[in-house]
Amino acid sequence: MEKTAIEPTRAENYPDWYQQVVKAAELAETSAVRGCMVIKPWGYAVWENIRTGLDGLFKATGHVNAYFPLFIPLRFLEQEAEHVDGFAKECAVVTHHRLEAGPDGGLVPAGELEEPLVVRPTSETIIGETYAKWVQSYRDLPILVNQWANVVRWEMRTRMFLRTAEFLWQEGHTAHETREEAWEETLQMLEVYRQFAEEYMAMPVLTGEKTEGERFPGAVHTFCIEAMMQDRKALQAGTSHFLGQNFAKASGIQFQSREGKLEYAWTTSWGVSTRLIGGMIMTHADDDGMVMPPRLAPSHVAILPIIRKPEDEETVLAFCEKAAAALRQHVYHGRGVEVVVDKRDVNAGEKSWGWIKKGIPVVLEIGPRDLASHSVFVYRRDKTRKDRYGMPLEDFARGIVALLDDIQGNLLARARDLRDSNTREIDDMDTFRAFFTPEDKERPEIHGGFARSHWCGRADCEKSINDALSVTIRCIPFDREKTGPGPCIVCGREGPGRVVFAKAY
C-alpha cells in the first residue's frame, strides 16, 4: 500500500484522521484556553474567503453590516423563555470588573457587577432591544442587518472547527412588517447558504426544516442546510430561523402599522460559522491531507523551483517568477489567481508534500529542463501524483481559470456521488437498524448514511430512534410531499412523506 501523508487514514480512524489533517494542513491548533483554538494563517485565510463570498451574497440581497456588543445583560436573556432554556447551560458569565492582589500573591476578581453580563452565545436579545428603539413605524421596516462576530458557548465536548467554546460566525437579524415578508426572508437566506455551500465550498447540501426537537430555542421554524461528511455522518452547516413575533414580543419591537395600529414586528435570524471549515475538511480532504476547493483556497497555485546546481538558481527562479506573473494576470471568480513561489531552502519532497497537505489546488514544479521547453510540470490536488503532466507555460496560463473550475466541479461531483451512493430509502425497522449499526462494534467501521424514511411527525418516534441508534432526523426536505405518504418507520402511522435520518456531528 502507498504511504499516505496522514496517519491514520480515514478508514482506519476517522476522528483521529480529522485531527491530523487540521494539524498537518496548518489550519488550526489547540490553545492554552480550554476548548478554544488558534486559527492559523492558512485556516484563517479560508475564513476570510468565506466571509468575502458570503458578504457579497448578503449585500446582493439588500443586507448591511453592523456590530453589537459582546456582552449581554443577564435580564435580556431572561426575556424569552425557550431561549433561556436553550442557552442557559452553556453561557460564560462576567461578574466582576477588576482584579486585585490576593492573599497569596495571585490576582483575584473584585468589583462585583450589579448585573452580571453574559458573553453572547447569540445576539437575538441584545439586537432585539436595539431594534425596539429603531422601529417606530412601518416605514422603519424592514431592518436587514448582519453581524460578523465571535460568540461563546461553553461546550462540554469540543472539536476543532466543528465545536469550539469560542467561534467566529455571521448572524443576520431582520425585522419585517408582515409574516409573509419574514417568511420569505428566512427562505431566501437559506437559499443563499445552499448556493454558497455548493458553488463556493463544493459541498452539496440538503435543504429543509428541522423537527421541533432540533429547532433553535425560541424559533417558530428552523430551516437548515445539511451535508454528508466522508464518514457518512451529517453536518448541520447553516441555519435560518423564522422567529415569528416571539422575540419582537420579548424585546418590544413594535411599530405603528399602515392602519395606525400598534403591531409587533416579525423577525428572522440566520447564521453560519467557522464550522463550515470543518465541513470543508470532512467533505474534501483525503489521506494525504486537506483538499481546498479553488474558490475558497487561500492560494491557487504553488510554484516549486527545482534547483539542483547553484548555477541554475538564477534562471530557474526567473522563470518561476515569470510563470507566477503570467498566472496572476488571470481573474478567477472576481479574485486574481493567487500564486506562491516557494523559495524556501528545504528539500523538494518536503516542500511538495507540505503543499499537498495544505490542499493547494495546483502545484507546479519548474526545473532547469523546463526552461528550454518553456514548460511547467503540473500536479492537481484532486488527482493522484501519478497523473502529473508537463505542458507549455503559455497554454497552462491560458487554461488556469478553466483548470480551477474543473477542480472545483470535480470536488462537488465527487462529494455529490458520495452522498447519493450512501442515501437510501428504507421502509422497515430491521433494515434501518442494520443500516446504522457497524459490523464491528469494538472498532466501528464507516457505515450508515442518509436514510430517507417515513415519519408520522410525533416527537416520541423521533426520540425512540435517537435513544436506540443515536440517529436523528436531520431535516424534513422541502420536497417531502413528492415522495408520497407512507407508514412511519417506528409506529406505522401514516406520515405525509419521507424525512432524512442520519447520525450527526
Next chain:
RNA sequence: CGGGGAGUAGCUCAGCCUGGUAGAGCGCCAGCUUUGGGAGCUGGAUGUCGCAGGUUCGAAUCCUGUCUCCCCGACCA
C-alpha cells in the same frame, strides 16, 4: 458532567508493573556525498518526564490532588 485513554526532546513514542537521577526514530545543526523530487553517510545540540503536593536516602516510575488533550455518552452550530 459520566465512562475510557493519554500527557517524557520540535514531532511520534519507549521507559513506569519490579523507584537508583532519561532513551529511540523522525526533525534540527555542521561536514561530506547525492541531484527531476518525501535523499545517503558521519558527527553534534536539544528535556525542571503536564502542574502541585505527599511517601522515600532517592520519584518519569508509587500515592493524592489538579489542568489539558483524544475517544464514547448526555448537550450543542
